[in-house]
Every structure is written in C-alpha cells, then in structure tokens.
Amino acid sequence: MPAGTGSPGPGPALRADCANCFGLCCVALTLTASADFPVDKDAGEPCRHLRTDFRCGIHQRLRERGYRGCTVYDCFGAGQKVSRITFGGQDWRRAPGDARRMFAVLPVMRQLHELLWYLREALTLEPARPLHGELREALDATERLTLADADALLELDVAARRGAVNPLLLRTSELVRAGIRGRKKNRRGADLLGARLRGADLRGADLRGACLIAADLRDADLRLADLIGADLRDTDLRGADLTGAVFLVQGQVNAARGDAATRLPTALTRPAHW
Structure with a gap:
C-alpha cells in the first residue's frame, strides 16, 4: 500500500471464506453444460458434489472434473456475509422456508461486495487522494446497504448503486493512469x-x-x-x-x-x- 493513504485495502472480509458459508454458490447459481461446467444445474438445486458440511467434495479436482467455472467464480466474501449476518447463521437446510430468499440475496450481496472491493482499492491509490473523501463516503454508504435485512436487499436497485459509484471509479482511474506519460x-x-x-x-x-x-x-x-x-x-x-x-x-x-x-x-x- 502506498505510504500515507490511510486505507487498509480490500481486506479479508471481501475474500471468500467457504468455511463460514453454507455453500450458497453451490446451490443458488445456475450451471450450464459447457467448457466451464460438465452438467446442467438449475438455480436452487444443490450441486451433486456439495457435502453435508457445505464443503465441496471435489475441491482439489475441480478443473480435472470439468468444473473450471467454479475455480473462476469469486463471491467477494458475499457468501459468508449472507450466511452469518443477513440470515444470522441459520442455514438453508435447517430453515428451508428461508432458502429461496437466501439464494436470491446472494447475487445482490455479491455485487455490493464487488463495489466495496473497488472502493477500498481506490482508497489505497495515492494519485486518487483528491477523491478520498468522496470514496470513503461511497464506501460507507455501500457498506451500510450490505447490513440491511433480506427484504431490503431484495428490493435494492443495485444497478442504481453501481451507477452512483462508477463515476468515482472512472475519475480514480484517470488520476492513476495520468502518471503514464x-x-x-x-x-x-x-x-x-x-x-x-x-x-x-x-x-x-x-x-x-x-x-x-x-x-x-x-x-x-x-x-x-x-x-x-x-x-x-x-x-x-x-x-x-x-x-x-x-x-x-x-x-x-x-x-x-x-x-x-x-x-x-x-x-x-x-x-x-x-
């Protein structure tokens, strides 16, 4: 991190922690047989390789078994946020009535966490110092959205949030790249x-x-x-x-x-x- 930015960067909260997630990406997402996946799977249907402890049974062999897409997917830490905070540690197997909502919240939370990643990265960039105040405000506002309850998250206009943040990221990029002659x-x-x-x-x-x-x-x-x-x-x-x-x-x-x-x-x- 460049000296004097005063920001810790993206951090562990924005990195996937499968041990604290209820295998949400293994259930919530649709898989289509292709170069990335060997089978079709509907959203809401657990992957055949998802174990009872919510861990992947072929994690070390995903690529050789044809699940290349799984090795590329990154939830930016949204899985554990939905599992442990939004739904308070109640998993979809023990609370099947919440399963559909939990799976629907995941992609919303993922987009918010992706924005948090970009905003935190922007705050580590010294050339973007003139924007740090605005970037911190955008970061705090986005973070508050991730702490909303499931119903509020499902009603959230994520595209509008991305639209509000994108101009800041563009300006950050321009300031950083201006250093190249x-x-x-x-x-x-x-x-x-x-x-x-x-x-x-x-x-x-x-x-x-x-x-x-x-x-x-x-x-x-x-x-x-x-x-x-x-x-x-x-x-x-x-x-x-x-x-x-x-x-x-x-x-x-x-x-x-x-x-x-x-x-x-x-x-x-x-x-x-x-």
Missing part, C-alpha cells in the same frame, strides 16, 4: 477476442469492459492499465506485467492463463493452475 490507448469495451497483442505497450491503457477472450498478451506491458470488467477468459498473460493494474480482481486472473513470470498486483494471488 504520452498518449494512452483507449480500448474501452473493445472486441479483442483472440487479438495478437504479444509484447504490446498497454501501459495506462483503458481496457474497461474489453473482450480479451483468448487474446495473446504474452510479455505485454499492462502496468497501471484499467481492467475493470474486462473479460480475461483464456487470455494468455504469460510473462505479462500487470503491476499496479487498476481494478483487476482475482476472478479475472483465475480465468486467464499465466506463468511464474507474470507480474500481478500485490492484492492478488497467483492461481495454482498457472
């Missing part, structure tokens, strides 16, 4: 499916929402690039430098391909399958 590439929302970008200079580039599925970014320079919402499924990041990449999250990294030479922001971990 020269003209920076603007590929926001670009279709770069399978693009050949090996060794490309993308320092400070705007890649928000870009489709980079299966793109070749080997040895590319992505320092301080804004990657919020970019689709990095099967993106080749071997040897790429993502030091200081803005708003890059673990799920994006897990979906990509990398190696020991790939450089990541300090808040993220190198996936075991790299």
Whole structure:
C-alpha cells in the first residue's frame, strides 16, 4: 500500500471464506453444460458434489472434473456475509422456508461486495487522494446497504448503486493512469477476442469492459492499465506485467492463463493452475 493513504485495502472480509458459508454458490447459481461446467444445474438445486458440511467434495479436482467455472467464480466474501449476518447463521437446510430468499440475496450481496472491493482499492491509490473523501463516503454508504435485512436487499436497485459509484471509479482511474506519460490507448469495451497483442505497450491503457477472450498478451506491458470488467477468459498473460493494474480482481486472473513470470498486483494471488 502506498505510504500515507490511510486505507487498509480490500481486506479479508471481501475474500471468500467457504468455511463460514453454507455453500450458497453451490446451490443458488445456475450451471450450464459447457467448457466451464460438465452438467446442467438449475438455480436452487444443490450441486451433486456439495457435502453435508457445505464443503465441496471435489475441491482439489475441480478443473480435472470439468468444473473450471467454479475455480473462476469469486463471491467477494458475499457468501459468508449472507450466511452469518443477513440470515444470522441459520442455514438453508435447517430453515428451508428461508432458502429461496437466501439464494436470491446472494447475487445482490455479491455485487455490493464487488463495489466495496473497488472502493477500498481506490482508497489505497495515492494519485486518487483528491477523491478520498468522496470514496470513503461511497464506501460507507455501500457498506451500510450490505447490513440491511433480506427484504431490503431484495428490493435494492443495485444497478442504481453501481451507477452512483462508477463515476468515482472512472475519475480514480484517470488520476492513476495520468502518471503514464504520452498518449494512452483507449480500448474501452473493445472486441479483442483472440487479438495478437504479444509484447504490446498497454501501459495506462483503458481496457474497461474489453473482450480479451483468448487474446495473446504474452510479455505485454499492462502496468497501471484499467481492467475493470474486462473479460480475461483464456487470455494468455504469460510473462505479462500487470503491476499496479487498476481494478483487476482475482476472478479475472483465475480465468486467464499465466506463468511464474507474470507480474500481478500485490492484492492478488497467483492461481495454482498457472
């Protein structure tokens, strides 16, 4: 964390803690047979591999069993928040009457926790210091929403909340990327499916929402690039430098391909399958 920011960063509360969750993602989400999942599963139907203790029976073999999507999904800590706080530790097996509401709250909470991740990251960025007051206000307001009861969460207009926070994140990104001299590439929302970008200079580039599925970014320079919402499924990041990449999250990294030479922001971990 840069000196003098006064913010602890995303922190453990925004990281999935499956030991304190009732396996919500293993039940609440719909699975479609594809390259990411070997079977179809309806929302509300427990995965066949979910054990009675709410842990995954094939956790160490998910990829080899065809559940690659499970290794990419990140709830940003929403699972344990819904399990332990919103529903007070009452699980859906012992309280089946609450099951449907619990499963419906999960995606709402996940979106709020994702916003909390971005806001906390923004508060660690020294160039964004002029915005820290507004960022803290947005953080506190979003945090209060996550503590609402289930009914209030189900009625919440999450899109409106995201719309209120996004301009702050945009301004944060602009301040951070201004530190890169020269003209920076603007590929926001670009279709770069399978693009050949090996060794490309993308320092400070705007890649928000870009489709980079299966793109070749080997040895590319992505320092301080804004990657919020970019689709990095099967993106080749071997040897790429993502030091200081803005708003890059673990799920994006897990979906990509990398190696020991790939450089990541300090808040993220190198996936075991790299």
